[in-house]
Amino acid sequence: MAPDLVVPVRQGPVNEQLRYALRSWAAHLPHRHVWLIGYRPAWAQRVRHIPTVQTGTKYQNTTQAVRAVCEHPDVSDPFILMNDDFFVMQEQPDGVPVLHRGPVRQVEAYYATRGQGRYLRGLRETRDLLVSLGHEDPLSYELHVPLTVHKKGMLHALDVGRHLDVIHKRTAYGVLNGIGGEQIEDVKVLWRAPRFPSGPFLSTMPDAFAHGAVGTHIRRAFPQPCPYETGRRR
Template identity: 70%
Template sequence: MGALDIVVPVREGPVNEQLRYALRSWSANLPHGRVWLVGGRPSWAVGVEHIPTRQDGTKYRNTTRAVEAACLHPEVSDPFLLCNDDFFVLRRQEDMPVFHRGPVAQVEAYYATRGNGKYLRGLRQTRDLLVELGHPDPVSYELHVPLPVHKRGMLAALEAGRDVPVLHKRTMYGNLARIGGERMADVKVLHRAPRYDTSSGFLSTMPDSFTHGAVGAFLRRTFGKPSPYERGRR
């Protein structure tokens, strides 16, 4: 099997600097076939494939629609690597491992302390559905790192969770397809503070932490060289 394609759900809009630097990190450290932007495509992005999708739902519905579109597209590799536009790979990954976040029950307890409304409800509804489907102690795959995805398994997961408004689709897929994997802590950096953990080889940011935080400055230094995916490279 050749290198897997990268699939990235992308919101519409001309500017997406997190995506620019994510592409730079994948170009340097994540061997891949083609890059598929699904949904929007910034005007500066070149050398990528594009699958337009409707962007008239919630961000959760939009990304679910994007993943489904990628799974149904005959030219997207099977399997593929599912990424977000704010996933950064810091070290070379010849074969992307499968990672999970541990038991959903523990992840639920973390988000319950933050009062995370829609997301937490979606977590609980996804968990309850998995329990109904014979997975009494499901594992969370809602990490901000690339995830290898087989199309048939993901389409089955999306169909099973079609009535869940905020479906945790990685978790639904990972448990139904029994993909296993190695446990890791999430790498999302929510703050501007000077300390962040790079030991896993992965990072992810929020728009504010990328634009104004120390982690964003680190990523811009680390990936200062333009990738082949940028028009008018700078």
């Protein structure tokens, strides 16, 4: 059985990134069902939906969403964890590969140059937690690419990090479950740059998607509506 695709969705009626993400999944990633966790736009059809209350920070909301998925009996085990701005640009007939970003210490050094924020604090607290559990040089799985998740393993990671305000869920899951994988650079396109990654996966910031070359590339790749949407909006 092909796994389900699971995507936490923030509140907002339009979400064109999700629209084109769904088109890319329908075209290139074998799956059984698509589950939207949190909010479901009115235009989304033939998807399954788990509503959640989104009253916390975005980190708390997504953690709540992932826990809800893992506790739902109808979601496949394993499932593939997505974001609403993940685009699959090439066919993945054998499922998604296991990928990581390299040691957390290297990722920390990168984010430290961009200021001190809640995300960086969560990275450090997650790293310290993993080190305290015997993982001396943990890998980071905070990539903007699909991740195959086994429910029991993710629930264990969420329980271990329950006291953290911003747990890096993917990293905790990957390290505590020893999933290994291949190191790549992140595929997130932050700016309206003329160049962007050419591999099987892309992810965008809203402005880069709406106004950058990468957004034009994605829209041209998937011009037709997929079964998960209504209407003919392009």
